[in-house]
Amino acid sequence: MKTGEPFNVLWLQSGGCGGCSMSLLCADTTDFHGQLRDAGIHLLWHPSLSLESGDELQDLLARALDGRVQVNALCIEGALLRGPNGTGRFHVLAGTGIPMIDWVRKLAGVAQHVVAVGSCAAWGGITAGASNPTDACGLQYEDDRIGGLLGADFRSRSGMPVINIAGCPTHPGWVLESLMALAADMLQAQDLDPLARPRFYADHLVHHGCTRNEFYEFKASAEQPSDRGCMMEHMGCKGTQVHADCNTRLWNGEGSCTRGGYACIACTEPGFQEPGHAFGHTPKVAGIPIGLPTDMPKAWFVALASLSKSATPKRVKANATADHLVMTPAVRKTRLR
Amino acid sequence: MARLLVGPFNRVEGDLEVSLDIRAGRVQRAQVNATMYRGFEQILQGKLPTDALVYVPRICGICSVSQSVASAKALADLAGITMPANGLHVSNLMLATENLADHLTHFYLFFMPDFTRGVYASRPWHAEAVRRFAPSTGEQTREAIAARQRWFTLLGTLGGKWPHTQSIEPGGSSRAVDQAERIRLLSKLREFRAFLERHLFAAPLEAIAAMRSLDELWAWHDAAPNTGDFRLFLTCARDLDLQLLGPGPGLYLSFGAYAQPGHSSSPHALASGVWRSATQSLVEPDALSITEDATHAWLEDAAMPLHPLQGMTVPNADKAGAYTWNKAPRLAGEVVETGAIARQLASRHPLVHDAVAQHGGCVLTRVIARVLELALVVPMMESWLKALQPGEPYFNAFQLPDEGVGMGLSEAARGALGHWLVVKNGRIANYQIVAPTSWNFSPRDAGGTPGALEKALEGAPVLAGEKSPVAVQHIVRSFDPCMVCTVH
Ligand code: SF4
Ligand code: SF4
16 A cells, blocks of 8 residues: 555435445444544545535535545445436535536546445436436446446546446445555456456355355245245345345344345346336246346256255255244254264 | 525435525525435336335435335235234334434434534533544544444344345334344343443433433533533533524424334324424324425425325426425424424423423424433333244235225334325325425425424524534534435
8 A cells, every 4th residue: 555645535425315325334343434544545525424514515526626635536326317308407416506417527537436336326226216217327337238427438547447336225345345445556447347346245146155045955935024935936036146245244243135034136236126026026937937046057947946845854844934943953963983 | 685505514314405595694594405306206106015115215325214114004004904013023123223323323423523613612612522523533423433333233133234124014024033133132232222321421321211301401411511422412502502593393293103012002102293382282193184385396286285195296397486306294284393302292201391391492402302312212122122022923914905095104213204105006106205304394385484494594693704604504403304315
């Protein structure tokens, strides 16, 4: 890491819920600000954490734009609202009369790195649901199509595309580790996956480490919320296809969606807000789920599933449709000889 | 007359701008503008009703569980079902975790930092306020963030993750808590209690909860004015006369929080009620008398206020006379204030009653009511955890009708939250949300009556040269606004 020079982070919120910021404060550390400082990160401004308000922020933005203050990472949280009719008036930066999309375009031009915090800023996210009433998009993507607000060719001063720390909300660890790596010059273009998400979390699948893996093996499936079984067959779980380390990194201490008893709805993936079927239900053709595990040929999946179903232990089957253990593992002599 | 446009407002949730007419160093007139619109009520149209459970938490990242609870209640109302006791306790525990976290976050991160501002440099308490509450370096700010992080691990266990927990269902909770987890959660509650008793109050929660009057509170303060962060707030408040800032409308609305199983006479741990200061009367809220008026919102209006079941949300950014994305909710035509004050008035807490009797709703009483709730609700949570019966069901299966209406009333940290939905042909035909800040930060209605904050800002002092007047900041933040909820 370069010594002396702080890594300046400017964080602005656009068309989102603020949840990625609130999630950020749940970072697993006993001293949030201390961790930033130790990484050489200086928060120029953050909507929830800074004293500066109104005119004080406007002054800071002016200094950022004319180069008196260096912006090392411009973090945008929330979708970019282009409507109505391209005017951007669905989100005007308060006190300025200027649409947020214009501020973001200008600031992106001076920033060393541009970071999309959360799926709204990355792809448009939940804000782009249904008919997308606000014409919301991400910084450099609109769902899975490259482009977005800044355009496919945009590169920040570092030469990198927009870094998409996708998730709804995004995990505090994903954000902090990305920022710390950027500050230490340890995150390069090759560390991003094909959708420009940091590989350190996007090269994993949610299914990895899921506590329901034994049920998955035997296709012993949950039938209603609160059941303990695997949620792939009936409850809409996309964990076998979704890029994120939710079940190995964990949320809020020991949590994850699947540990909370509900399906992974693919919140790190473009377009998750419109799955084309009811959330929490698995669409099937001839009894076979349409969304099959990544990297697995369908015929193999079908063959393995029917084989493992016929071999399901009684215990696994019984527990799959209960909210507590109704049958515990047998106690046997297991001493190895 | 001078005009001042204040924004962007930070340390509130979402986007807020206030425009002020100033005469002789006082705010003469205020207009409150929520400057962002996303259109959740439009997005929800045509969806399957249960899909709302995925969308609505994402209205707001600071009170996503509150939105889930209101939505689950509306769907349960539609289906005509109730949660089993375990499911109800777990959903109350989650809501309480979030609400108390909001109070904590508000106090330490959003509200107290204003006392570190340069304009107060000459005050005797200023150096101490900076030491404790300066953003990013304040000792107590950092302690509070750490305590908050630990506190939210409750939601990791109870609901998988926060925000945008999806475990709250109309039929209960998708997460059953077992014996060992119950003990672990209890120990986390105790850890949070210890933080509050050591740092915020420097006193047992029960001692705070038992306060019966402002005199008693001030005597408690004066006995050890420098210990605990709440006492430092009281020191600042007295010095700055915060009881004079930000008078509310005198009509307070609570829908009631934390429904309890099997208590038909007193169904909520924190009561519902409408308190009218002028007549000292408490009546049950009449949900049928709620309307929203869109006269000054950038939304098409029906030329008359509509009940949420008839409500409509169609943006019109060019509408003449409009100045915000927020509609103006009214209770039988009147402006109300909602929040912790309203809950404690409805629950007849003597300290809040006395504070409101003496000073009305104001910056001082709003903060007292919120902080008091931290002391009141943590012990309630301990009892709900103890009431869980592992092995008994957490979830009741349900079936939604293809046609019907549902209403879900609940309390977010910031006050009364209501969801109304109409289902036709198995799809959502209308979904309307009236959030706490919609009430508090409402614009003028057709009759020109200003909303609660607009009125509360009138008379606020503006010092020479101030571009973002500090008194205005105290008043705005005393409501702990959530703009993303307001405009959804
Ligand atoms: S619930 Fe989802 S993530 Fe867990 S084992 Fe089943 S498919 Fe995998
Ligand atoms: S489990 Fe799936 S839906 Fe849940 S946070 Fe992870 S990626 Fe998002």
